[in-house]
Amino acid sequence: MTVANINDIATHTGLSNATISRYLNGKPYVSKEAQLAIDMAVRELGYRPNASARSLRSGRTGRVVMVLRDAYHPFYAALLAGACRAAASVGYDVLVQQNHAEGWHSDRLTQLVTTRGVDGVILTTDLDPWSEYQSALSGIPAVTCDQALSDQSLPGVFIEHYQSTIEGLSHLRERGARCIACVQAPPADPCSSSDIRSAAYHDFAAQNPDTQIELVSIEDDLVHSGYVMLDALVHRSTPVDAVFSGSDDVAAGLLIAARERGIAVPGQLRILGFDDQPIARTLEISTVRQPVRRMGERAFELVHSIIHGENRFGADRLRVPYRLMVRSTT
Amino acid sequence: MTVANINDIATHTGLSNATISRYLNGKPYVSKEAQLAIDMAVRELGYRPNASARSLRSGRTGRVVMVLRDAYHPFYAALLAGACRAAASVGYDVLVQQNHAEGWHSDRLTQLVTTRGVDGVILTTDLDPWSEYQSALSGIPAVTCDQALSDQSLPGVFIEHYQSTIEGLSHLRERGARCIACVQAPPADPCSSSDIRSAAYHDFAAQNPDTQIELVSIEDDLVHSGYVMLDALVHRSTPVDAVFSGSDDVAAGLLIAARERGIAVPGQLRILGFDDQPIARTLEISTVRQPVRRMGERAFELVHSIIHGENRFGADRLRVPYRLMVRSTT
DNA sequence: GTAATGTATGGAAAGGATTTCAGAGCAAGG
DNA sequence: CCTTGCTCTGAAATCCTTTCCATACATTAC
Structure with missing residues (x-):
C-alpha cells in the first residue's frame, strides 16, 4: 500500500466509504462522532482524495482552460492573471x-475538451478555422473574453x-486632429474587435468629413513596433496629426520616438492608446482604459457560473466599463 | 448512452477493450485488420478516451503546474510562455x-500535488514557509526555474x-561609475537570486574600494517604480552615477525620468538593466540578457524528462547562458 | 516431432472515488 | 399502536480505462 485511499479510511474508522465521502464533500447525515x-x-494516514478518481465519477474536474495567443503579451497576461485569481x-x-x-x-484544444479534461473554456482570441472547434465547444461551457467570435x-x-473607439476619435478631433492614423493588428475574423473598431473608424469618417x-x-x-513606425507616419505627403493605437505599448513606442525626433506631443502629434497599461500611466499617455484584469476575472466567474448551472449574472454577455483617460499626449 | 466509451468501440468492432486500448496507446500486437x-x-462513434479514467488507471495526468508570483509580470509571463510552448x-x-x-x-499547491492532479511542478519563485511544501513536493518531480530555493x-x-552581476558591475566601473545603486526586490529567501546578487555586490565592493x-x-x-525612484537617487548627498537594476522595466522608468529631468545618460548617469526585455532594445538600454523564454522551455523539458525517468540532460542543474548587451545607456 | 518463441486476442481485475438505494433506529403525531 | 418522517449508515453499482494473465495459433529451432 503506497498511498492511503478512501477505503483505508473506511476500515480504519470502522465506517463505510460512503460515509467518508459524504463527510469530505460537506454533505449532511454524518454524526459528530463519525466526523471526529x-x-x-x-x-x-495522510489521506488525500485522488483527483482523477473523483472527477471520473463526478464528471467535474475543477479545471478550465484559457486559450490565448501568447502568455507573454501584456494584454493576455493580464487576462490570465485575472482569471487565475478568480479561479483560485x-x-x-x-x-x-x-x-x-x-x-x-x-x-x-479539441482533444482537451472532448476527453473531458476541463470543465470549461475561456477564449480570448479567434480560433482560426472556427468550424473545426465548433462542435467540440458546443458540448462544454465556453465563454469569450474580449473577442467576439463568429x-x-x-x-x-x-x-x-x-x-469607445468613437469616443476616442471624437476626443482627438476635439483636440484639433484632422488626420488620424488608426493602428491595429490585422483583422482575423469578421466579428473580431479590430473589425468592430474598423466599422467605428468608417462611421466616424462619414460623419466628420473634415477629418481623415x-x-x-x-x-x-509591442513598444518597438510603435517606435519604428513613427517616421513612416510623419514623413507622408499628408502627415498625420494624431495616432489612435489599439495598444498602449505601440503608443509608448510612438511617443518615445517622437521625443527623440523633437516632434511636439500633443502640439504637433496627438497620441491616444488603448488599455491603460502601467506604461501609459508612467509616460502620461492618454488612453482608453479597459479593466483587463477584471475582464479575466469576470470571464472566469461567468464560465464558472455556467458550469454550475446558475448564471448569476442574468445576462449572457457581460459588458465591462471603459473610460477615456485624458493625459498629456492629447 | 450519452458519449461513446471504449466498450462501445469494443462491441462495435467485435474486439475486446484490451485490444482497443493497446492500439490507441500505440502498443504492439494489434493486427492490421483490427487497426482498420x-x-x-x-x-x-466519435469516440474520445476519457482523460480522468485514463489517468486514474495509468497514474499519469499529462499535466504540470507552474507556480509564479504573477502571470502579468513580464519575467514570469515569458517563463510561462516558454513552458507552455515546450509542453504543447x-x-x-x-x-x-x-x-x-x-x-x-x-x-x-499542496492540494494539487497530493491529490495527484499533476505529474510535475515547476517553481519559479520562493514558497514562503518552505517547510510547508517540502513533504508534498518530495513525492513528485519538481524543478526550480531561476530561483534557487532553500x-x-x-x-x-x-x-x-x-x-553576471559581477560582470555588470565591472562594466559600469569601466565606464567610469564610482557610486552604483543596485536596485532589486527585497530578498525573500536565503538562497534566492536576489541574495546571490547581494553577495556579488558585497564581494565586488570589497575588491574595488574606489567604488561605492x-x-x-x-x-x-515595474516601469513606474523606476520612474518615481530617480529623484531620490540623484538628490542624495552623494548622488549615484550609475544604476544597476534587476529589471529592465525599472531601468526603462529611470531612463525616461532622467531624460525628462535633463540628466545626461550615460554621461551623468549610467543605466544597466537585466533580462533584455523588448523595452530594453527599444530604448537602447544596456542590459544583461537572460534567455527567459528558453529558461521556461528548459524547465519544462527537465521536469518532463524526470517524469519519464530519463533525465537526458545528464545534469540536475541546467545553466543557461547570459550575455552583457552594451547599448547606449552605459 | 517436440520444444520454444512470437503474435494476436480476450477476460477480468484493478484504480479510487461518488452516488443510488435500501434499511435501521428513533421521535413525534394521530 | 401504527404511521410518518428524519437522521445516520452501508452495500453495491458506476464512472472508463489500463494492465495483468491466460489462451490460441502460427512459426521457427533443435
Whole structure:
C-alpha cells in the first residue's frame, strides 16, 4: 500500500466509504462522532482524495482552460492573471494554451475538451478555422473574453469597442486632429474587435468629413513596433496629426520616438492608446482604459457560473466599463 | 448512452477493450485488420478516451503546474510562455498558480500535488514557509526555474547570477561609475537570486574600494517604480552615477525620468538593466540578457524528462547562458 | 516431432472515488 | 399502536480505462 485511499479510511474508522465521502464533500447525515473519527484517521494516514478518481465519477474536474495567443503579451497576461485569481478563490485551476505558439496543433484544444479534461473554456482570441472547434465547444461551457467570435451565440465579457473607439476619435478631433492614423493588428475574423473598431473608424469618417482616417496595420503590438513606425507616419505627403493605437505599448513606442525626433506631443502629434497599461500611466499617455484584469476575472466567474448551472449574472454577455483617460499626449 | 466509451468501440468492432486500448496507446500486437476496424469505429462513434479514467488507471495526468508570483509580470509571463510552448510540443498541458495573488492559499499547491492532479511542478519563485511544501513536493518531480530555493536538492535551470552581476558591475566601473545603486526586490529567501546578487555586490565592493555600492530595495519592478525612484537617487548627498537594476522595466522608468529631468545618460548617469526585455532594445538600454523564454522551455523539458525517468540532460542543474548587451545607456 | 518463441486476442481485475438505494433506529403525531 | 418522517449508515453499482494473465495459433529451432 503506497498511498492511503478512501477505503483505508473506511476500515480504519470502522465506517463505510460512503460515509467518508459524504463527510469530505460537506454533505449532511454524518454524526459528530463519525466526523471526529474521520478527521483523526485522515490526519493519521495522510489521506488525500485522488483527483482523477473523483472527477471520473463526478464528471467535474475543477479545471478550465484559457486559450490565448501568447502568455507573454501584456494584454493576455493580464487576462490570465485575472482569471487565475478568480479561479483560485473558488478552488479551481486554470490551464493555459497558446494558440499562436510553435508546437500548437489545432486539435490540442479539441482533444482537451472532448476527453473531458476541463470543465470549461475561456477564449480570448479567434480560433482560426472556427468550424473545426465548433462542435467540440458546443458540448462544454465556453465563454469569450474580449473577442467576439463568429459564433455570436457564445456568452462572454466584452467592452463596447464601437462606442469607445468613437469616443476616442471624437476626443482627438476635439483636440484639433484632422488626420488620424488608426493602428491595429490585422483583422482575423469578421466579428473580431479590430473589425468592430474598423466599422467605428468608417462611421466616424462619414460623419466628420473634415477629418481623415488612415488605417495602419501592424504585426506585433509591442513598444518597438510603435517606435519604428513613427517616421513612416510623419514623413507622408499628408502627415498625420494624431495616432489612435489599439495598444498602449505601440503608443509608448510612438511617443518615445517622437521625443527623440523633437516632434511636439500633443502640439504637433496627438497620441491616444488603448488599455491603460502601467506604461501609459508612467509616460502620461492618454488612453482608453479597459479593466483587463477584471475582464479575466469576470470571464472566469461567468464560465464558472455556467458550469454550475446558475448564471448569476442574468445576462449572457457581460459588458465591462471603459473610460477615456485624458493625459498629456492629447 | 450519452458519449461513446471504449466498450462501445469494443462491441462495435467485435474486439475486446484490451485490444482497443493497446492500439490507441500505440502498443504492439494489434493486427492490421483490427487497426482498420478500430479506426472506423472510432470515427463513426466519435469516440474520445476519457482523460480522468485514463489517468486514474495509468497514474499519469499529462499535466504540470507552474507556480509564479504573477502571470502579468513580464519575467514570469515569458517563463510561462516558454513552458507552455515546450509542453504543447509533447502533448502536455500547463496549469498556472499565482502565489502572490489574492485568493491564494498556501495549501492550493499542496492540494494539487497530493491529490495527484499533476505529474510535475515547476517553481519559479520562493514558497514562503518552505517547510510547508517540502513533504508534498518530495513525492513528485519538481524543478526550480531561476530561483534557487532553500532546498538545494531540487533540480532546476538557472543563470549564473553571481557571475553576471559581477560582470555588470565591472562594466559600469569601466565606464567610469564610482557610486552604483543596485536596485532589486527585497530578498525573500536565503538562497534566492536576489541574495546571490547581494553577495556579488558585497564581494565586488570589497575588491574595488574606489567604488561605492548602494543597495536600493523596491516593491514592484515595474516601469513606474523606476520612474518615481530617480529623484531620490540623484538628490542624495552623494548622488549615484550609475544604476544597476534587476529589471529592465525599472531601468526603462529611470531612463525616461532622467531624460525628462535633463540628466545626461550615460554621461551623468549610467543605466544597466537585466533580462533584455523588448523595452530594453527599444530604448537602447544596456542590459544583461537572460534567455527567459528558453529558461521556461528548459524547465519544462527537465521536469518532463524526470517524469519519464530519463533525465537526458545528464545534469540536475541546467545553466543557461547570459550575455552583457552594451547599448547606449552605459 | 517436440520444444520454444512470437503474435494476436480476450477476460477480468484493478484504480479510487461518488452516488443510488435500501434499511435501521428513533421521535413525534394521530 | 401504527404511521410518518428524519437522521445516520452501508452495500453495491458506476464512472472508463489500463494492465495483468491466460489462451490460441502460427512459426521457427533443435
